[in-house]
Amino acid sequence: MVGPGGALAAAPRLLLPLLFCFLAGDARASPATDALRHVSNRAAAGGLCEELLLPQGYLCTEHTVETDDGFLLSLQHIPHGKNGVTDNAGPPVFLQHGLFQGGDTWFINSNEQSLGYILADNGFDVWIGNVRGTRWSKGHSTLSVHDKLFWDWSWQDLAEYDLLAMLSYVYTVTQSKILYVGHSQGTIMGLAAFTKPEIVEMISSAALLCPISYLDHVSASFVLRAVAMHLDQMLITMGIHQLNFRSAAMINLSLLSGKIFIWFESHYERGQNCCFNSSRIDYYLEYEPHPSSTKNMRHLFQMIRKGTFAKYDYGWVGNIRCYGQLHPPPFDLSSIPESLPIWMGYGGLDALADVTDVERTIKELRSTPELLYIGDYGHIDFIMSVKAKDDVYVDLMRFLRAQQGMHSSY
Numbered sequence: 001m002v003g004p005g006g007a008l009a010a011a012p013r014l015l016l017p018l019l020f021c022f023l024a025g026d027a028r029a030s031p032a033t034d035a036l037r038h039v040s041n042r043a044a045a046g047g048l049c050e051e052l053l054l055p056q057g058y059l060c061t062e063h064t065v066e067t068d069d070g071f072l073l074s075l076q077h078i079p080h081g082k083n084g085v086t087d088n089a090g091p092p093v094f095l096q097h098g099l100f101q102g103g104d105t106w107f108i109n110s111n112e113q114s115l116g117y118i119l120a121d122n123g124f125d126v127w128i129g130n131v132r133g134t135r136w137s138k139g140h141s142t143l144s145v146h147d148k149l150f151w152d153w154s155w156q157d158l159a160e161y162d163l164l165a166m167l168s169y170v171y172t173v174t175q176s177k178i179l180y181v182g183h184s185q186g187t188i189m190g191l192a193a194f195t196k197p198e199i200v201e202m203i204s205s206a207a208l209l210c211p212i213s214y215l216d217h218v219s220a221s222f223v224l225r226a227v228a229m230h231l232d233q234m235l236i237t238m239g240i241h242q243l244n245f246r247s248a249a250m251i252n253l254s255l256l257s258g259k260i261f262i263w264f265e266s267h268y269e270r271g272q273n274c275c276f277n278s279s280r281i282d283y284y285l286e287y288e289p290h291p292s293s294t295k296n297m298r299h300l301f302q303m304i305r306k307g308t309f310a311k312y313d314y315g316w317v318g319n320i321r322c323y324g325q326l327h328p329p330p331f332d333l334s335s336i337p338e339s340l341p342i343w344m345g346y347g348g349l350d351a352l353a354d355v356t357d358v359e360r361t362i363k364e365l366r367s368t369p370e371l372l373y374i375g376d377y378g379h380i381d382f383i384m385s386v387k388a389k390d391d392v393y394v395d396l397m398r399f400l401r402a403q404q405g406m407h408s409s410y
């Protein structure tokens with residue numbers, strides 16, 4: 001089933017079994033959900049290191065950071081390559097996952113094709129970020145996941161709070177500037193955060209997979225349908241603040257509203273991926289999709305509707321209260337320092353990071369990014385392709401090394 005345009009031709013037929021997968025996943029996950037307040041215990045037992053990396057023969061340690069608004073986020077550190085004994089001398093690389101994904105996303109392709117393992121095996125000091133609300137970062141100093149306020153955030157908060165907390169930690173521990181790698185929402189977060197001097201000063205260069213700042217050329221039909229039917233407003237009206245495709249209520253809703261299966265479809269919609277191995281989907285579903293917030297989806301929909309790369313729009317009254325102006329302030333890409341080297345990998349079949357939008361992003365940056373364009377790659381190929389290493393990561397590592405003056409013997 002792997003081949004250009006052929007990935008997951010059976011998608012519609014897979015949909016129903018998948019729904020049952022999610023229901024089953026929900027039942028399995030519920031005892032853990034109740035224990036989520038005890039994040040430190042959770043990190044010690046059943047964290048990403050223990051579940052995924054240690055069994056593969058990689059040393060991996062769990063770290064917890066607290067954001068300025070009280071969220072407890074887990075970070076994983078992979079200090080050396082497989083079965084290595086001495087720590088990698090290379091610079092810290094921080095990997096930031098996308099929407100409905102978690103830090104696992106860098107490790108669930110085959111070991112030979114997963115960026116997290118590849119970087120560790122090639123001498124980089126690997127750090128993995130996990131944003132609030134994902135399976136690995138469900139803690140808060142005062143709130144529980146059952147509180148409405150726990151889900152009162154969008155990617156803007158992920159950029160301003162989560163990235164600040166995670167990058168500050170890595171920067172402090174390693175005493176080194178950080179190579180930033182993001183995919184999809186991880187690039188929105190990065191581009192927004194790099195407009196802030198206190199964050200960009202910790203970064204030495206940035207590699208962006210499927211870079212997103214503008215979203216008004218999104219062509220994924222299910223996303224456009226969800227935008228048109230105001231799914232964001234529907235969910236908020238229904239009091240659904242957590243966007244969790246594993247919960248029974250969400251599955252009901254997705255059945256009710258036809259084929260709204262955003263995570264599944266956005267990643268695996270027919271014809272949108274080059275090199276996705278669909279026989280691995282059951283395995284991927286053990287880890288993904290991760291929850292996000294309805295407010296985050298709403299913020300993304302605002303970008304699609306308005307063609308802006310700006311803060312969350314609360315309406316005129318709310319905007320005046322929050323920002324002191326009628327319209328939400330935009331993130332100004334031209335305020336990202338020209339001295340920050342940027343590399344971008346983007347695909348001709350990407351229905352989310354559309355080529356037109358990527359080109360607009362490039363034009364508004366002051367620096368000239370290095371570009372890797374792959375015509376037959378879709379959104380998830382940059383993470384899950386069966387040949388991601390040769391197609392993407394070899395060039396990505398060349399860029400990261402060049403910025404550090406690292407020798408290619410790594």
Ligand SMILES: *[C@@H]1O[C@H](CO)[C@@H](O)[C@H](O)[C@H]1NC(C)=O
Nearest residue numbers: 247248249250251252253255
């Ligand atoms: C799902 O829908 C069924 C039938 O409409 C209903 O009986 C059930 O309570 C719903 N479950 C949830 C969790 O909303």
Ligand SMILES: *[C@@H]1O[C@H](CO)[C@@H](O)[C@H](O)[C@H]1NC(C)=O
Nearest residue numbers: 002110277278279280283386
């Ligand atoms: C696809 O995944 C299956 C199951 O993990 C594996 O046996 C097969 O080798 C993979 N195919 C490719 C081309 O990587």
